[in-house]
Amino acid sequence: MYYYSPGENAFFPEELKQDYIRAGSFPKDTVEVGDDVWLEFAGNLSPKGKQRIVGTDGFPAWGDIPPPTxxxxxxxxxxxxxxxxxxxxxxxxxxxxxxxxxxxxxxxxxxxxxxxxxxxxxxxxxxxxxxxxxxxxxxxxxxxxxxxxxxxxxxxxxxxxxxxxxxxx
CATH class of the missing domain: 1.20.1270 (Substrate Binding Domain Of Dnak; Chain:A; Domain 2)
Structure with missing residues (x-):
């Protein structure tokens, strides 16, 4: 199991949660997500032309990579x-x-x-x-x-x- 932080758009493994807490770096906005969510959004390459974003529901989603400035x-x-x-x-x-x-x-x-x-x-x-x-x-x-x-x-x-x-x- 993993924790996902929409504020940081990052995943945190459950095994390291206490280490993050002791270090004061475990985000307060985390939600539990299954291994399947982590695998799709962090364990594999993103689809071509896409990047991981925070979806409207607060969970990870794929969004278009914006053109370079x-x-x-x-x-x-x-x-x-x-x-x-x-x-x-x-x-x-x-x-x-x-x-x-x-x-x-x-x-x-x-x-x-x-x-x-x-x-x-x-x-x-x-x-x-x-x-x-x-x-x-x-x-x-x-x-x-x-x-x-x-x-x-x-x-x-x-x-x-x-x-x-x-x-x-």
Whole structure:
């Protein structure tokens, strides 16, 4: 058996009721519900496009997930942009090292240029238009998809198995 709190829209197992009471965290508005109610609303995934809500009768029910707000969309876009910038920066670093040390192949130079262009395009994105962002695509806009695949296959680092880290000083 479980207890359901409409105020918290949460379930509490009967076995832990006394622990919740001792901790002062057992809601006063709880109602007893059977395992079948817990299983439907907490033990399984919610139906597609639905979320658990408090029904008009005070028991759990399924309600439509509201569409994201503009703030939600902007926040998600900020996270995506940040993640993509980190990926681009991580890809640029070793390629830039190769160029700086005059060790870069033509393929590495081309790949570095593509990553840098991609990062500039990412940086220019206006997140205020969170519903209509034209995200740059590294594999299509800066250079062709097949070229990137070919270039990536040439950029490898090989360290002989006999190399010890102490030998790298």
């Amino acid at each position: 503009k703030e939600d969309l902007i926040s998600a876009a900020e996270k995506r942009k940040s993640s993509l910038m980190q990926i681009a920066t991580a890809a640029i670093a070793p390629l830039q090292d190769a160029v700086d040390l005059d060790m870069a192949t033509d393929a590495e130079k081309a790949l570095l240029l593509s990553w840098k262009k991609y990062r500039v395009l990412l940086n220019r994105i206006d997140l205020g238009a969170a519903t209509d962002i034209d995200w740059p695509d590294l594999l299509q806009k800066p250079i062709a998809r097949t070229t990137v695949s070919r270039l990536l296959s040439t950029v490898t680092l090989t360290i002989p198995l006999s190399t010890r880290w102490a030998d790298c000083d």
